Amino acid sequence: MNAPATLPAGLRHDWTREEIEALFALPFADLVFEAARVHRENFNPNEVQVSTLLSIKTGACPEDCAYCPQSVRYDTGLEREALMAVDKVVAEARKARANGASRFCMGAAWRSPKDRQLDVVIEMVKAVKAEGLETCCTLGMLTAEQAARLAEAGLDYYNHNIDTSPEHYQDIITTRGFEDRLNTLQNVRDAGINVCCGGIVGLGEDQSDRAGMLQVLASMDPHPESVPINQLVAVEGTPLAEAPPVDPLDFVRTIAVARILMPKSHVRLSAGRTAMSDEMQALCFLAGANSIFYGDKLLTTPNPESSRDMQLFARLGVKAV
Numbered sequence: 427m428n429a430p431a432t433l434p435a436g437l438r439h440d441w442t443r444e445e446i447e448a449l450f451a452l453p454f455a456d457l458v459f460e461a462a463r464v465h466r467e468n469f470n471p472n473e474v475q476v477s478t479l480l481s482i483k484t485g486a487c488p489e490d491c492a493y494c495p496q497s498v499r500y501d502t503g504l505e506r507e508a509l510m511a512v513d514k515v516v517a518e519a520r521k522a523r524a525n526g527a528s529r530f531c532m533g534a535a536w537r538s539p540k541d542r543q544l545d546v547v548i549e550m551v552k553a554v555k556a557e558g559l560e561t562c563c564t565l566g567m568l569t570a571e572q573a574a575r576l577a578e579a580g581l582d583y584y585n586h587n588i589d590t591s592p593e594h595y596q597d598i599i600t601t602r603g604f605e606d607r608l609n610t611l612q613n614v615r616d617a618g619i620n621v622c623c624g625g626i627v628g629l630g631e632d633q634s635d636r637a638g639m640l641q642v643l644a645s646m647d648p649h650p651e652s653v654p655i656n657q658l659v660a661v662e663g664t665p666l667a668e669a670p671p672v673d674p675l676d677f678v679r680t681i682a683v684a685r686i687l688m689p690k691s692h693v694r695l696s697a698g699r700t701a702m703s704d705e706m707q708a709l710c711f712l713a714g715a716n717s718i719f720y721g722d723k724l725l726t727t728p729n730p731e732s733s734r735d736m737q738l739f740a741r742l743g744v745k746a747v
């Protein structure tokens with residue numbers, strides 16, 4: 427059985443770019459107040475879902491995503507690692523569960539998996555599920571048949587981000603198109619797997635691109651069950667190493683607009699938290715973020731220490747779920 431998270435009907439999927447840009451243009455207090463209102467109507471605002479990430483195959487990816495330390499095209503000093511053995515993945519999943527994670531996300535630096543690679547991932551999904559964790563995978567592009575196989579194995583969520591607006595996409599990635607992303611997302615949805623889809627703030631995009639990205643997400647019917655909003659982790663050696671930092675209040679605005687457009691989705695405060703103050707993260711939770719990646723590492727870059735997150739949750743009276 428997959429996790430029964432599929433969203434109810436009756437939400438809006440027809441937001442115009444102008445309406446979304448108008449939300450971004452609201453005074454900060456009005457925007458955050460409205461997002462917090464929507465959040466409270468749909469969730470307990472004092473609960474945050476925690477997911478843990480594991481890179482099951484690292485580096486040497488043929489794609490050229492300008493932000494990514496795992497692309498084979500950039501010298502980021504990252505050591506490539508072959509696909510992990512199933513028992514090692516299960517050991518990591520047990521640790522994550524013992525630390526309080528409810529979902530375990532397995533990421534692979536592939537353009538798309540080969541069927542024999544998918545055979546191994548399917549064993550991982552079954553074994554991690556047997557440990558009582560929700561499962562998520564992010565493996566690149568999937569055919570309809572591959573998505574169906576993952577669904578049959580019991581995969582709960584598939585992560586596949588659109589990353590940025592359709593217009594900005596070709597400035598960030600040239601080895602695939604925006605349509606390729608949408609096709610995989612449709613294959614995942616059609617297979618009955620919950621969709622985890624979001625993007626990155628800090629890729630040199632403007633506010634209108636952020637509105638465009640959120641418009642594509644909110645146009646999906648149903649909305650993605652999970653919407654990760656990443657802040658760029660600028661990694662030396664990647665083309666975006668020197669990208670200017672994001673204004674923290676603009677990042678909070680992006681979270682708030684995502685919450686208003688997709689009221690019943692989990693909005694995840696994802697990569698980039700090591701660069702955020704506790705106060706900024708508190709503002710993100712107030713603006714409707716209700717999920718984080720938890721554990722000392724994302725895929726290849728650092729994440730806040732678990733103990734720091736536990737302290738933050740305690741200071742805010744937040745319960746990890």
Ligand code: SAM
Pocket residue numbers: 487493494495496533534535536537564565566567585586587589625626656657658659660661697698725
């Ligand atoms: N290779 C697969 C793919 O791209 O779909 C799965 C793994 S990929 C690392 C998953 C996501 O991580 C990307 O879509 C991107 O949104 C995010 N990501 C990668 N590098 C990042 C960075 N430096 N900062 C923020 N997010 C990043």
Ligand code: DTB
Pocket residue numbers: 479495531533564585587624625654655656659696697724725726727728
């Ligand atoms: C997502 O939206 N963010 C995660 C997860 N989905 C796979 C990945 C963040 C990666 C950050 C860079 C790294 O650690 O390699």
Ligand code: SF4
Pocket residue numbers: 487488489490491494495496497534535536537566
């Ligand atoms: Fe490869 Fe994914 Fe990184 Fe792009 S984001 S280079 S597809 S691992």
